[in-house]
Amino acid sequence: MNITLPDGKVLTFTRGVTGAEIAAAIGPGLAKAALILEVDGQEWDLFRPIEQDARIRIVTRRDDKALTLIRHDAAHLLAMAVQELYPGTQVTIGPAIEDGFYYDFARDTPFHPDDLPRIEARMREIVKQARPTRREVWPRDKAVQHFKDIGEKFKAELIESIPSNEDVSIYYHGDWHDLCRGPHFRTTAEIGDAFKLTKISGAYWRGDAKNAQLQRIYGTAWRDQKELDAYLQRIEEAEKRDHRKLGREMNLFHMQEEAVGQVFWHPKGFALFNSLRNYIRRKLDAADYQEVMTPLILDRKLWEQSGHWENYREHMFVAEVEDEKKTLAVKPMSCPGHVLIFKQGTKSYRELPLRMAEFGSCHRYEPSGALHGIMRVRGFTQDDAHIFCTHEQITGETASFCRLLMAIYRDLGFEDVRVKLATRPANRIGSDAVWDQAEAALKAATEEAQLAYQLNPGEGAFYGPKLEFVLRDSIGRDWQCGTLQVDFNTAARLDAAYVAEDGAKHPPVMLHRAILGSLERFLGVLIEHYAGKFPLWLSPVQAVVATIVSDADSYAREATAELRAAGLRVESDLRNEKINYKVREHALSKVPYLLVAGRREAENRTLTVRRLGTEAQENLALSAVISMLKAEAVPPDLK
RNA sequence: GCCGCCUUAGCUCAGCCGGUAGAGCACCGCAUUCGUAAUGCGGGGGUCGCGUGUUCGAGUCACGCAGGCGGCACCA
Numbered sequence: 001m002n003i004t005l006p007d008g009k010v011l012t013f014t015r016g017v018t019g020a021e022i023a024a025a026i027g028p029g030l031a032k033a034a035l036i037l038e039v040d041g042q043e044w045d046l047f048r049p050i051e052q053d054a055r056i057r058i059v060t061r062r063d064d065k066a067l068t069l070i071r072h073d074a075a076h077l078l079a080m081a082v083q084e085l086y087p088g089t090q091v092t093i094g095p096a097i098e099d100g101f102y103y104d105f106a107r108d109t110p111f112h113p114d115d116l117p118r119i120e121a122r123m124r125e126i127v128k129q130a131r132p133t134r135r136e137v138w139p140r141d142k143a144v145q146h147f148k149d150i151g152e153k154f155k156a157e158l159i160e161s162i163p164s165n166e167d168v169s170i171y172y173h174g175d176w177h178d179l180c181r182g183p184h185f186r187t188t189a190e191i192g193d194a195f196k197l198t199k200i201s202g203a204y205w206r207g208d209a210k211n212a213q214l215q216r217i218y219g220t221a222w223r224d225q226k227e228l229d230a231y232l233q234r235i236e237e238a239e240k241r242d243h244r245k246l247g248r249e250m251n252l253f254h255m256q257e258e259a260v261g262q263v264f265w266h267p268k269g270f271a272l273f274n275s276l277r278n279y280i281r282r283k284l285d286a287a288d289y290q291e292v293m294t295p296l297i298l299d300r301k302l303w304e305q306s307g308h309w310e311n312y313r314e315h316m317f318v319a320e321v322e323d324e325k326k327t328l329a330v331k332p333m334s335c336p337g338h339v340l341i342f343k344q345g346t347k348s349y350r351e352l353p354l355r356m357a358e359f360g361s362c363h364r365y366e367p368s369g370a371l372h373g374i375m376r377v378r379g380f381t382q383d384d385a386h387i388f389c390t391h392e393q394i395t396g397e398t399a400s401f402c403r404l405l406m407a408i409y410r411d412l413g414f415e416d417v418r419v420k421l422a423t424r425p426a427n428r429i430g431s432d433a434v435w436d437q438a439e440a441a442l443k444a445a446t447e448e449a450q451l452a453y454q455l456n457p458g459e460g461a462f463y464g465p466k467l468e469f470v471l472r473d474s475i476g477r478d479w480q481c482g483t484l485q486v487d488f489n490t491a492a493r494l495d496a497a498y499v500a501e502d503g504a505k506h507p508p509v510m511l512h513r514a515i516l517g518s519l520e521r522f523l524g525v526l527i528e529h530y531a532g533k534f535p536l537w538l539s540p541v542q543a544v545v546a547t548i549v550s551d552a553d554s555y556a557r558e559a560t561a562e563l564r565a566a567g568l569r570v571e572s573d574l575r576n577e578k579i580n581y582k583v584r585e586h587a588l589s590k591v592p593y594l595l596v597a598g599r600r601e602a603e604n605r606t607l608t609v610r611r612l613g614t615e616a617q618e619n620l621a622l623s624a625v626i627s628m629l630k631a632e633a634v635p636p637d638l639k
Numbered sequence: 640g641c642c643g644c645c646u647u648a649g650c651u652c653a654g655c656c657g658g659u660a661g662a663g664c665a666c667c668g669c670a671u672u673c674g675u676a677a678u679g680c681g682g683g684g685g686u687c688g689c690g691u692g693u694u695c696g697a698g699u700c701a702c703g704c705a706g707g708c709g710g711c712a713c714c715a
Binding site: 102110111112113198199200201202203204207208209210213214215216218244248249255256257260315333362364366367368369370371372375376380382384468479480481482483514516517518520521522546547548549550551576577578579580581582583584585586587588594596598599600608610615617 | 640641642643644650671672673674675676677678688705706707708709710711712713714715
């Protein structure tokens with residue numbers, strides 16, 4: 001029997017040879033490093049016999065795949081340890097995920113954080129025991145019956161969803177066994193001990209809130225201790241840049257019980273907010289958007305007509321007034337208001353595309369468990385706009401939107417943007433032909449804008465498909481920021497129309513689009529992205545003038561005033577403290593420039609400049625400092 | 640909304656088996672005028688998240704509520 005290696009070399013073995021034997025034949029080093037192999041592209045256990053000629057590739061610990069394999073085995077290891085320590089606990093699923101793995105268990109009493117060290121200790125024991133792995137193939141029906149018999153009803157349910165004529169593979173690690181597609185290592189020893197259990201959570205069976213809630217245990221696993229330490233270090237560093245922590249430390253904003261899910265922007269935070277908003281305003285203006293402002297609270301009748309009352313009621317804040325019998329609702333989005341502006345006066349096709357923008361203050365009653373710092377709130381500001389256009393204009397408008405968005409993200413320091421195309425959901429309105437057209441238009445637009453996207457099937461809005469632009473926070477959580485949604489429906493529902501070339505009235509297509517999404521969320525991501533060390537144009541405090549001796553106070557005041565007059569955000573620090581103290585304090589609060597004014601500087605009208613992150617000092621004339629800072633503080637669109 | 644954990648001074652956190660609250664930083668005062676990451680001394684500051692219960696006695700135990708945190712579900 002011939003076995004072909006990746007380099008084309010052919011080795012001859014007897015039928016039923018295993019990957020372990022092949023690896024050993026090639027060399028003892030490989031035999032030791034091997035984890036699994038690929039047989040004609042299919043993942044294969046090292047101990048599983050090969051019955052016919054095949055091309056193989058041996059996967060070692062250094063392979064890119066190794067981490068996924070280690071984590072999958074670690075998930076099994078976790079399940080073994082848990083079932084041994086907590087009899088009666090049922091297993092369900094346990095996949096490898098980014099940076100680690102988890103396993104979902106069904107159990108009456110939830111786990112406690114104190115259980116983790118105990119489980120981890122048992123896992124390490126099992127690794128030491130090097131329990132051998134064995135693979136068996138059972139008829140599906142036998143497997144169903146078996147798992148029912150041993151009380152593993154979730155496993156049985158999983159197997160029942162496999163067609164009944166198929167066989168399933170069962171993996172044994174010592175006595176413990178589980179349904180699994182594999183592959184697995186020869187023994188539990190190969191997992192190594194570079195793993196750690198990290199957190200406990202509830203999780204719904206099959207991801208559905210209507211189902212039973214399971215107990216999930218998360219862990220992380222790596223090739224060796226060094227990799228594990230590096231990961232733990234990375235997480236620790238990331239936690240230091242958490243926007244909630246920096247928001248407090250840098251005095252940007254706070255939140256409190258009296259306004260759950262809403263942000264109190266402090267002066268410094270609001271300076272940041274405004275710098276960003278002004279920048280977006282200029283970019284939109286340059287891209288031929290017209291800014292408007294619409295009411296915050298509108299009559300229920302409007303929301304009924306737009307469809308929000310029916311589809312979105314539970315997310316809306318509703319206001320009753322005593323004297324009138326009216327019900328009003330706080331807007332969760334700005335689209336109906338924009339349509340009402342569009343409807344004023346007769347619109348011609350010549351006015352399309354009409355791009356209407358608003359920094360809309362929106363309120364949504366989000367589920368309590370969804371709230372997260374300023375990233376997920378109940379009151380937020382959208383950089384919202386609606387493009388009223390014809391069917392023919394969808395692709396062009398979408399493409400230019402994509403280009404605008406990517407340019408803005410680049411200005412703001414984001415190069416790594418994930419784009420998702422969410423297509424028609426099961427619950428939707430409109431004909432398939434219309435959906436075909438809308439989805440095709442979005443695809444064409446992304447190609448025109450040269451954006452690689454990932455398909456997100458069935459995740460579109462009920463009225464149309466959407467593009468989602470996703471950014472990542474410091475600890476790897478993804479946040480949707482930008483979006484563009486095609487809507488063939490809302491304008492018609494609200495009786496908005498334009499007069500076409502043929503003289504007839506047609507409802508315009510609406511493109512709902514946002515670049516930042518919510519300013520609050522975007523600022524949260526931005527704070528973490530820069531770890532609070534913003535580029536100068538965004539920095540809430542751009543420089544601090546710090547004195548060394550009180551003799552320099554009046555000069556420092558003068559210098560501060562001149563810097564401010566030049567449009568810079570500058571504070572002075574005249575406190576009776578040592579310069580060391582001031583340097584340290586302003587560096588910790590992430591002020592980009594410390595401008596030291598001592599006796600010498602006061603005499604020759606200079607400042608000694610120290611840039612955040614460096615120890616270098618440079619003595620410059622006050623006028624030179626002003627022009628240098630002014631130049632650096634120019635927003636990217638005005639450069 | 641669901642599961643779990645947490646809530647003590649402005650911040651970070653101690654506080655044992657229930658016996659009546661503590662540190663560092665910050666703040667205030669005084670001294671110090673000092674050249675690039677913490678000057679010294681002194682002082683003020685707490686309904687221990689809220690409520691109910693157990694107890695002679697609750698920061699500590701039990702229950703309920705609220706908020707926060709980690710996930711899940713939902714979602715910009």
